[in-house]
Amino acid sequence: MKREKSVHPKADALYINKLNKIKVLGLIRETGPVSRANIVKVSGLSAPTVTRIVDGLIHDEKLVVEVGMGSSSGGRPPLLIKFNGEQNYVIGIDLGATFTRGALSNLDGKFIKEIRIPTRLESGFNAIMEDLSDLINRLSIGNTRVRKQRIFGVGIAVAGLINKRENLVEYSPDFDWYNVDILIALEKSIEFPVIFDNVTRLMALGELSYGAGQKLQNFICVNVGYGIGAGIIVDGKLLMGADGFAGEFGHITVETDSDIQCSCKKYGCLEALASGRAIALTARSRLARGQSSLLVELCEGDVDKVTAKMVADAARNGDELARNVFYRAMEYIGIGISNLANIFNPELVTIGGGVSLAGDIFFDNIRKSVDKNIMQPTSRKVEILPVAFGENAALMGAFALILHRVLNLDI
Numbered sequence: 494m495k496r497e498k499s500v501h502p503k504a505d506a507l508y509i510n511k512l513n514k515i516k517v518l519g520l521i522r523e524t525g526p527v528s529r530a531n532i533v534k535v536s537g538l539s540a541p542t543v544t545r546i547v548d549g550l551i552h553d554e555k556l557v558v559e560v561g562m563g564s565s566s567g568g569r570p571p572l573l574i575k576f577n578g579e580q581n582y583v584i585g586i587d588l589g590a591t592f593t594r595g596a597l598s599n600l601d602g603k604f605i606k607e608i609r610i611p612t613r614l615e616s617g618f619n620a621i622m623e624d625l626s627d628l629i630n631r632l633s634i635g636n637t638r639v640r641k642q643r644i645f646g647v648g649i650a651v652a653g654l655i656n657k658r659e660n661l662v663e664y665s666p667d668f669d670w671y672n673v674d675i676l677i678a679l680e681k682s683i684e685f686p687v688i689f690d691n692v693t694r695l696m697a698l699g700e701l702s703y704g705a706g707q708k709l710q711n712f713i714c715v716n717v718g719y720g721i722g723a724g725i726i727v728d729g730k731l732l733m734g735a736d737g738f739a740g741e742f743g744h745i746t747v748e749t750d751s752d753i754q755c756s757c758k759k760y761g762c763l764e765a766l767a768s769g770r771a772i773a774l775t776a777r778s779r780l781a782r783g784q785s786s787l788l789v790e791l792c793e794g795d796v797d798k799v800t801a802k803m804v805a806d807a808a809r810n811g812d813e814l815a816r817n818v819f820y821r822a823m824e825y826i827g828i829g830i831s832n833l834a835n836i837f838n839p840e841l842v843t844i845g846g847g848v849s850l851a852g853d854i855f856f857d858n859i860r861k862s863v864d865k866n867i868m869q870p871t872s873r874k875v876e877i878l879p880v881a882f883g884e885n886a887a888l889m890g891a892f893a894l895i896l897h898r899v900l901n902l903d904i
């Protein structure tokens with residue numbers, strides 16, 4: 494077969510050069526501290542090419558540093574290099590409906606400064622964006638060690654359906670937002686590049702870049718909080734889907750004759766039956782029917798104040814109503830995870846989000862349900878663990894958004 498001749502040989506050479514540089518940078522981050530000779534071996538590139546690329550990464554982009562001598566089996570010990578995560582920075586935002594957390598971190602994920610502010614949910618989108626830009630500016634100034642030019646961007650984790658094609662938050666039930674444009678809202682006041690994505694997907698990206706992903710290539714990160722979602726990592730890559738909606742795990746139907754309507758308007762969704770909000774609502778409706786329970790004490794008689802955490806606490810203390818409600822929700826989540834495991838064959842499922850903070854009572858019941866519902870006997874045993882970074886999972890994911898931009902030399 495005759496190969497088509499390239500129309501722009503020079504452009505091609507530049508492109509290949511950039512791809513090689515991305516490859517070398519990625520290898521240095523994954524394997525460092527490492528010698529240039531090892532990079533030559535692993536990358537398959539020639540020694541002069543690797544030397545030229547590494548020199549550029551050290552002196553021009555300042556993304557790689559020399560870290561001293563390695564050991565030698567004879568001859569001159571090799572000079573080792575590693576990714577310069579320590580002197581390059583990122584700002585991450587976890588935009589929650591109650592609180593917004595912002596953090597300045599280095600590219601290794603080490604926090605330098607953190608600010609937490611209440612989210613003015615009732616004041617609407619524009620007010621929240623004003624607070625956000627103020628927060629970002631406060632994080633970026635006043636650090637003598639951190640040069641502003643070395644802050645590579647702002648990553649934002651937001652709950653809701655993100656339309657990646659249009660770069661819009663298409664719908665966020667937590668904020669009651671429809672088609673809002675975060676980038677336009679922040680453009681005028683923020684001098685850094687801003688990228689945002691769905692909070693659950695970012696938890697998975699954070700796990701991929703800083704946690705389980707350093708060892709595993711196939712895993713799923715599930716978020717069980719006010720809503721339910723999943724970030725799915727297949728062969729080391731975050732699954733996006735055609736429009737960027739992949740991972741709307743909360744909206745799989747788990748009960749066909751349910752009369753509980755979900756925020757997405759369907760009936761019988763996992764989220765409508767097992768999210769933190771669903772657990773609280775189910776317990777409230779049973780209490781309203783007059784069933785006796787420890788919960789009456791915990792909510793001081795005000796049934797509308799019952800939360801998922803109270804239900805977990807009462808269940809742990811043996812309360813029957815709370816156990817029924819909580820265990821049933823965990824069973825549904827286990828059914829959902831079994832389905833995910835049957836389709837994607839992950840090595841690990843990590844779970845984060847507010848409801849997962851209930852601990853053993855949460856994980857034990859989900860594991861029981863997964864064992865019961867997963868395809869047997871061919872399916873491997875799926876490990877189910879809490880997310881690596883606990884309450885910082887969303888922030889780590891926001892950092893990872895910018896880290897990926899840097900590693901792709903999109904800077």
Ligand SMILES: [Zn+2]
Binds near residue numbers: 743756758765
């Ligand atoms: Zn739904």
